[in-house]
Amino acid sequence: LTQFAELLVDHTPTNEELSHLFSRAWGEKIEGDFGPILSRSLIHVCARSGTRLVGFVNVATDGGIHGFVLDTCVDPDFRRRGIASAMVRKATEGARERGAQWLHVDFEPHLEGFYRSLGFAPTAAGLIRLSP
Numbered sequence: 001l002t003q004f005a006e007l008l009v010d011h012t013p014t015n016e017e018l019s020h021l022f023s024r025a026w027g028e029k030i031e032g033d034f035g036p037i038l039s040r041s042l043i044h045v046c047a048r049s050g051t052r053l054v055g056f057v058n059v060a061t062d063g064g065i066h067g068f069v070l071d072t073c074v075d076p077d078f079r080r081r082g083i084a085s086a087m088v089r090k091a092t093e094g095a096r097e098r099g100a101q102w103l104h105v106d107f108e109p110h111l112e113g114f115y116r117s118l119g120f121a122p123t124a125a126g127l128i129r130l131s132p
């Protein structure tokens with residue numbers, strides 16, 4: 001529980017809720033069926049303010065010792081209140097408890113301070129966009 005939102009572990013929001021949050025967070029229309037993604041998740045954390053979904057983070061897994069932080073987002077109306085930090089901390093603790101030994105993330109340069117403050121050490125990484 002943060003001061004501004006309640007954190008829920010492995011709570012599955014509806015597709016409509018996630019589409020709405022993702023679209024607001026990334027500023028473009030994002031829709032999909034997130035059920036298959038969440039069913040493979042090692043842990044995911046939602047933030048709710050009352051009934052409103054205001055934050056989300058997912059940790060995907062290789063089924064072994066690696067977890068991958070994906071889709072960290074907070075509704076623009078709820079930013080800079082520590083919600084994303086609290087969600088990532090909870091996801092990190094949960095991933096450790098569930099057997100992950102390494103937690104990976106990649107991010108845009110402006111979020112370096114955000115992820116460093118959460119304990120992510122620098123590493124070189126690579127990325128290919130596979131679709132246009």
Ligand SMILES: CC(C)(COP(=O)(O)OP(=O)(O)OC[C@H]1O[C@@H](n2cnc3c(N)ncnc32)[C@H](O)[C@@H]1OP(=O)(O)O)[C@@H](O)C(=O)NCCC(=O)NCCS
Nearest residue numbers: 025072073074079080081082083084085106107110113114
């Ligand atoms: C990135 C994001 C999840 C941060 O959510 P948030 O709840 O506002 O983050 P927090 O309040 O926990 O931030 C903690 C600290 O991280 C840093 N930080 C957070 N957002 C930042 C930003 N956009 N730029 C630079 N630093 C940032 C700040 O140091 C902040 O502390 P401060 O508010 O005291 O300055 C949110 O801005 C978002 O949804 N962005 C769009 C989606 C996105 O790019 N996700 C990242 C995927 S890797």
